[in-house]
Amino acid sequence: MAVKNIMIVGVGGQGTLLTSRILGGLAILGGYDVKLSEVHGMAQRGGSVVTFVRYGETVAEPIVEEGHADVMIAFERLEALRYAHFLKKDGALVVNDWRIDPMPVVIGAAKYPEHIIENLKEEHKVYAVNATEESKKLGNPKVFNLIVLGVAAQHMDFTKEQWYQVIEDTVPPHTVDMNKQAFDVGYELSSM
Numbered sequence: 001m002a003v004k005n006i007m008i009v010g011v012g013g014q015g016t017l018l019t020s021r022i023l024g025g026l027a028i029l030g031g032y033d034v035k036l037s038e039v040h041g042m043a044q045r046g047g048s049v050v051t052f053v054r055y056g057e058t059v060a061e062p063i064v065e066e067g068h069a070d071v072m073i074a075f076e077r078l079e080a081l082r083y084a085h086f087l088k089k090d091g092a093l094v095v096n097d098w099r100i101d102p103m104p105v106v107i108g109a110a111k112y113p114e115h116i117i118e119n120l121k122e123e124h125k126v127y128a129v130n131a132t133e134e135s136k137k138l139g140n141p142k143v144f145n146l147i148v149l150g151v152a153a154q155h156m157d158f159t160k161e162q163w164y165q166v167i168e169d170t171v172p173p174h175t176v177d178m179n180k181q182a183f184d185v186g187y188e189l190s191s192m
Contacts, residue, residue: 001032003056004157005064009083010049010075011100015145018170019073020051022149025166026158027055037062047102048079071155073148075131076100077116084120092155093124096131096148127151134185143175143182150186160187 006023010016020036027034032055039050052064069087074080074095087093097117104110113119120126131147146167153163164180171179 001056001157003054003059004071005069005088006053006055006071006073006152006156007064007069007083007086008051008053008073008075009079010145011079011102012047012049014049014075015142016049016051016075019145019149020053022166022170023053023055025170026156026162027053029162029166030055030158032056033059035059035062048082050083071152073152075145075148078102078112080120081113081116084124087124091125092127092152093120094127094129094148094152094155095120096144097128098130098132098144127155129186129189131186134189135182138178138182138185140178140182143178146179146182147186147189150183151189153183153187 008016008019017038024034024036034055037052052062054062054064064086066086067088070091072087072093076096076098080093080095084093099112101112105112117126117128129148129151131144132141134147135141135144163183167179167183168176
């Protein structure tokens with residue numbers, strides 16, 4: 001199998017690091033060599049967080065080069081736009097259709113771009129989900145990242161049982177059921 005390149009982008013506090021640990025555990029469970037790399041911006045202050053997960057027979061380095069990501073998981077629209085150039089031509093962009101204003105927008109020094117999802121769809125295969133709203137329906141807005149991951153799961157090489165096992169092994173024990181339920185929501189949405 002060729003090396004599979006996954007990129008996770010979001011804002012500090014959105015669970016990008018937990019998501020990369022789940023994906024890394026999944027690749028190990030699948031018997032692959034795996035490399036993870038985390039790039040923190042001002043994560044504590046809501047800045048960009050980028051994580052690369054690469055898996056395959058043999059993986060030499062952890063960084064995904066521009067134009068080589070098979071799947072990009074974006075937890076916020078602007079982050080999807082900011083990093084879309086990393087995606088392969090036929091790659092899948094799974095994006096949480098949600099807005100978090102970065103500091104330049106908050107202080108009035110910049111405007112938040114309009115029509116991000118529509119513009120991304122002009123060049124990429126975009127799978128948009130409002131995971132934040134869906135997670136509120138479950139009663140726990142913190143699990144939106146597992147909903148996004150459920151959508152992204154359709155573009156990777158693992159069984160639902162493997163996803164469940166790694167979720168059980170990775171998230172805090174008292175949150176396992178809620179996280180699996182959130183994953184299922186995304187998994188079902190993506191098959192519609």
